[in-house]
Amino acid sequence: MISCEGLVKIYKTEDLEVVALQGLNLNVREGEMMAIIGNSGSGKSTLLNILGGLDRPSAGSVHVGPWDLLKITDEQLVEYKRDTVGFIWQNNARNLLPYLSALENVEMPMMLSSKLDRAYAKQLLEWVGLKERMHNKLHQLSGGEQQRVAIAISLSNRPKMLLADEPTGSVDSRTSDMIMDIFRKLNREIGITIVIVTHDLSLAGKVDRVVAIRDGLTSTEFIKRNPNIDADGNISLSQHGKGEVHEEYVVVDRVGRLQIPKSYLTALQITDKASMEFDGERIIISSPKSLEG
Numbered sequence: 001m002i003s004c005e006g007l008v009k010i011y012k013t014e015d016l017e018v019v020a021l022q023g024l025n026l027n028v029r030e031g032e033m034m035a036i037i038g039n040s041g042s043g044k045s046t047l048l049n050i051l052g053g054l055d056r057p058s059a060g061s062v063h064v065g066p067w068d069l070l071k072i073t074d075e076q077l078v079e080y081k082r083d084t085v086g087f088i089w090q091n092n093a094r095n096l097l098p099y100l101s102a103l104e105n106v107e108m109p110m111m112l113s114s115k116l117d118r119a120y121a122k123q124l125l126e127w128v129g130l131k132e133r134m135h136n137k138l139h140q141l142s143g144g145e146q147q148r149v150a151i152a153i154s155l156s157n158r159p160k161m162l163l164a165d166e167p168t169g170s171v172d173s174r175t176s177d178m179i180m181d182i183f184r185k186l187n188r189e190i191g192i193t194i195v196i197v198t199h200d201l202s203l204a205g206k207v208d209r210v211v212a213i214r215d216g217l218t219s220t221e222f223i224k225r226n227p228n229i230d231a232d233g234n235i236s237l238s239q240h241g242k243g244e245v246h247e248e249y250v251v252v253d254r255v256g257r258l259q260i261p262k263s264y265l266t267a268l269q270i271t272d273k274a275s276m277e278f279d280g281e282r283i284i285i286s287s288p289k290s291l292e293g
């Protein structure tokens, strides 16, 4: 569904160039629910904004379904955003209309694109657990409930992909769990591809795969090994760290580059060079062997 290769994004300000993504590779399968994790400034939002068509890439390649986001025209971009992408932000509730009901809020974007479907709007609110509250005005709902209305709205145009930037950033842990469970349910019920950007490692246990971004590059991947599926097909997801659910891999790009964590380099006092040996099974990287001696 998503394929980025050598993706570069450079922000140019008056006297400064910031390389936010410096040749990032990422593939996301259709129907996958995955998270992108990274520290502040690592390029997560930049990547999500490019995937969501809110920002243009500078170089490299990025495809979402049939769309080539490097070559897409402005007109096609409007169509892409309308038909392919659903977006959720941390403070989505700010964009909702407080004097309308939850249902009217979900119907609004449908009306704007002349595709009003009340039954589907109700279905969406039921999916996010707001069946009983759909006629309440927005200001009568809690922050977490408003965030769930925002999720329903993001799906109102039946997107193929849901992009969520810190969707649980401003809610308590119970609501956060609930939101992640809703994502999982939507992922399974309608097969929508979900990409969640967060710096919260505790969300990792709730997705199939986590890709870590460091300095604008994908560095490490964690893949869920044994999701426990019970007789009803429910996946029980243990928290990251408790119980072995994710296996860690380092990402190696097409030309064989990988990122070594800074802490490893510091521990071995490796700065600009290292020694590398191959013993037939393992590649061993160590501090540079002195040439003298």
Ligand SMILES: Nc1ncnc2c1ncn2[C@@H]1O[C@H](COP(=O)(O)OP(=O)(O)OP(=O)(O)O)[C@@H](O)[C@H]1O
Pocket: 011, 012, 013, 018, 019, 020, 038, 039, 040, 041, 042, 043, 044, 045, 046, 047, 199
């Ligand atoms: N519009 C912009 N103009 C200039 N620089 C920008 C712009 N947007 C982002 N950057 C820079 O690009 C880099 C990556 O930013 P980005 O917002 O993608 O990081 P992030 O991982 O999402 O961080 P956070 O978790 O704090 O939101 C940062 O150095 C940031 O300062």
